[in-house]
Amino acid sequence: MTPLPAPTQLAGWRHIYSGKVRDLYTPENGADAHLLVVASNRVSAFDHVLEPPIPGKGALLTALSNWWFARIDLPNHLAANDPDAPAVPAEVVDRAMLSRKLEMYPIECVVRGALTGSGFVEYQRTGAVCGIELPTGLNDGDLLDEPIYTPAYKAPLGEHDENITFERSAELVGAEAATALRDASLQIFTAARDLAAARGVVLADTKFEFGRDPISGELVLADEVLTSDSSRYWDASVYHDTTLSHRDRLASFDKQIVRNWLAEHWDKTGEPPVLPEEIVAQTYDRYRELYVRLTGGEPPYTPVAV
Structure with a gap:
């Protein structure tokens, strides 16, 4: 890295x-x-x-x-x-x-409302995602009838997070905490998915992080929440347009523009190239578009790169 x-x-x-x-x-x-x-x-x-x-x-x-x-x-x-x-x-x-300050749980609470990304790769191999069996014949990007909770273990710095089953999460944090994390994650995702849908946006998946208040013991939502960096959002009208290519239909409101440009201009050896100005501008515009779509307001803008 x-x-x-x-x-x-x-x-x-x-x-x-x-x-x-x-x-x-x-x-x-x-x-x-x-x-x-x-x-x-x-x-x-x-x-x-x-x-x-x-x-x-x-x-x-x-x-x-x-x-x-x-x-x-x-x-x-x-x-x-x-x-x-x-x-x-x-x-x-x-x-x-x-x-x-909180006592953070070592679990990334991933909720998937669509089958895509690493979940789709695992489904192709096993027919399941994090131990949850799914119907046969699903394709990349298909929406699920009900969202599924697929936790991940937060690996030490420099290592990749590991997808785990709910049962494994219970071993790590205890059955009561694991159940609370799952239930809260599904509750938040369902409400957010419905709000996004009303604004013409598909919330495909997201991850939450929680901690425990050291004094009260209550479960507390922490870190960022439902941003373009922690969630996969699609434009609903584009997603449902079957005349478009698969790549265009699943174009997310995030840094996918950067990934696509790097994939075309870098072989992943050595240091990556400097991003062109137009890629930087297009990436910000994509983040901004989601903010405006969801909130109905204009986002703050800081023209100083940090």
């Missing part, structure tokens, strides 16, 4: 971790009740962080997460209204979430 760029230095905060997209900070004063989760403008594909970043992407995805959090009837990790919470630095305020 390509080394990550140096994180932004924020006064009053200590950097503790960087993923491909987000950076985590804790207060420098040693208080341990809160985290600052900052979404960068970085874009990754095929285990490489690419250049240049997508200006405005971090702010847009943060705004979309916040929009969904306000519509999900479950506790979440946001701590903006906590009177004891520290202030968010002005230079990242539009792409940062002030969060309460």
Whole structure:
């Protein structure tokens, strides 16, 4: 994997971790009740962080997460209204979430409303996805009669997550927690799928992450939620147009434009090429289009690549 760029230095905060997209900070004063989760403008594909970043992407995805959090009837990790919470630095305020610290579950809670991606690959091989038997004869992109819960084990940094069965998730976190994670994930997905459908968008699949509040013990929705980076969305009118090619029908509102360009211009050896300006612009436009379709409003835009 390509080394990550140096994180932004924020006064009053200590950097503790960087993923491909987000950076985590804790207060420098040693208080341990809160985290600052900052979404960068970085874009990754095929285990490489690419250049240049997508200006405005971090702010847009943060705004979309916040929009969904306000519509999900479950506790979440946001701590903006906590009177004891520290202030968010002005230079990242539009792409940062002030969060309460949680005991995170090592499970990615994946819900699939359509058979595609790694799920379709597994189905072709076994007729099932994460131990869930599916009808025969399904094709890539077919919608499922009912969404299915297909958890994954969050592997250590640098390794790939592992699809697991529900039974295996119960072994990892306990039967009660595993059931709560599954039920909450299906509840959120079903409501979000219906809302997206009313706006002409198909929510094909998504992943959620949850933690446990160390004081109350309640289940808390964390991380990003239902963004273009954690979910697969399709344009409903395009998806149902059978005159179009399979690739066009399943064009998602995310960085697929970047993946397609890299697949055509790079053999996956050595460092990936720099993305052309038009690919950067098209990628942002695709993220922006989903935000507008779902929320009905204009997203924030930060013209500085970080």
